[in-house]
Amino acid sequence: MSALVARLDSFGDVLLAGPAVRAVAARHGPVVLLCGPRGEPAARMLPGVGHVLVWDAPWAGPGGPRTERAGIEEIVARIAALEVRSGLVLTSYHQSPLPTALVLRMAGVRQLAADSEDFPGTLLDVRHHRAPSAHEVEAALAVAEAAGCPLPAGDDGRPRVLPPPDARELTGSGPYVVLHPGASVPARRWSAARCVEAVRLMTAAGHRVVVTGGAGERARTAEVAGDSALDLGGRTGPAELAGVLAGAGAVVTGNTGPAHLAAAVGTPVVSLFSPVVSAERWAPYGVPHVLLGDQRAPCADTRARECPVRGHPCLESVTAEDVYRAVEKLL
Template sequence: MRFEAWNRYRHILCIRLDNIGDVLMSQPAMRALKESLPGRKITLLTSSAGALIAPFIQEIDDVIPFDVPWVKTSEIHGEQQLLALADKLRSRRFDAAVIFTVYSQNPLPAAMLCYLAGIKTVLGYCRENPYQLINQWLPDREPLDYIVHEVERQLRLVESTGAVTSDTGLSLTVPEESRQKIAGKLAAIGIYPDKPWLALHASVSEEKRRYPANNYIQACQLLIRQGYKIVLTGSVSEQAYVEAITRQLGTAAISVAGELSVAELIALIAAAPVLISNNTGPIHIAAAVGTPVVVAYAMTNPQHTPWRVPNRVLYFEVAPALRTKNRLLQSFAGIAEPKASPQAIAAAVNELEKNQ
């Protein structure tokens, strides 16, 4: 009966309220929803950060950016704006909503928003019975019984409605204009396809997931001695941090932090032979454009590794003061090996390059 009902739902609100990488890891599930009914429209409600990647995801027809107070975001709206959002959602007359969450997030605030918006059919994971707030709920068994990759988690959620897809990869549309602009920018700074180079995205929104700058410097110095040039990326707010690393690397490193649009960042990562980064949005962009990636991975979210792209995941411990206060999650801190030493990062780059 659930399958039959969903076959009539033509306008779906997908809710993913966190960041770029989280939106990307929900893409295959949105694709499954889209493919399961011809002509179905997908509207994404996401944060202002998550909205930046939406124009490059072909499954998304419309996006509503809003920073909610129950998710860590750059700007928090007040209660009047939240009520106005509920009214806006009500005016769209959605047939159903799907709430995408990681297992450490509570879906009930988003479910209450749907309730206020008059959306009758709501699908999502929840630990306890949410009754009419999520009237189509799946008991959340993560992380107590198992942990699956975030992409698989969301695919399982929509599969409960009969929505499946044979294409479970990530993908992004890279504007040709951006490809050409990045090719010109790389040539202008002496980066050529036939010479060894790589991209490094050293910054991250959460301090606990930031690999130590000195370790990145040591890894890059090893690679520079092998003939590599390094292009460092980052946002405007991260520019000073990235340029401090760049100065330590000399003329073989160039920072473009704060200089690229989202489209140009996607094009740069698509052009790069390898990306080195923390576990943050650019590694999922790399997965979407097929660029091999080396991840210095904080032991926080073991289900957020690069999806279906050549990769090497190297782990480092989070500083005690920055570790989660959630006792339920403290026992699920991830995997300790292999260690993310500078030598291991350089070796992983060499291995990925050799296997291309």
């Protein structure tokens, strides 16, 4: 394989890199996708990926490993063995691509491109400057195009995943709405009490509700589902979750990975969006969506993991009635 794309952080970040991955693959063939362990499940779902290389980089997120010579030498050797000729380093607007670029240079990658506000010296061949407030999808596509990899004709540039499995054995037949109450970052979660209210209101209005969540969220999904919704907490891996979301009429969730997965399978999203990151950059992309939450709250753009404001007003100001009306609008 001649090209590598690096996106080292989370599940949703890797999904949003998907259109840029397809652009690179259109020119170079199936790519090596260098990702972290949190992004690996998404990497294995992306069209255009021929090989997934997983590395927990010390600079990729909270709780990463210490920077040690042995670990750097190991990943350099693994990349070098693939004989990759060119690379695209994708990062969020607040991250530097230069540590990853250094690793790739040490591995013998000859042509490198990335967004970089910092002077890169000889680490980058293409130093691109992203447009202010560009959505993550558009920013990644822009740097790919600057590297000579535009989207091919007929590609609409939306996030996509490989066709998911049929989920009707999990969901049953008939239409439904998904409520995904969890998020890896506590500041981005709507409260369980609000979720319970929304489930009751939607089911009373005649909607069938399916509640989803990971293995560590079973207590929360059971509380939210109660006796009136179908609880799939802990029963879906990433591919199965994609299938469940693909079959839904709408998905209600926070600004977290499943919002981007819903968009990648073409399902409209009611986005309970905590403004700790910018909706301009991180809202569901390429599908109809309704954004709920106070985007001018004091926590805006803090990237806080725990809500810094008592009472979590940015999301607790959203009512079950707000969510119900948004669902009705999208349906």
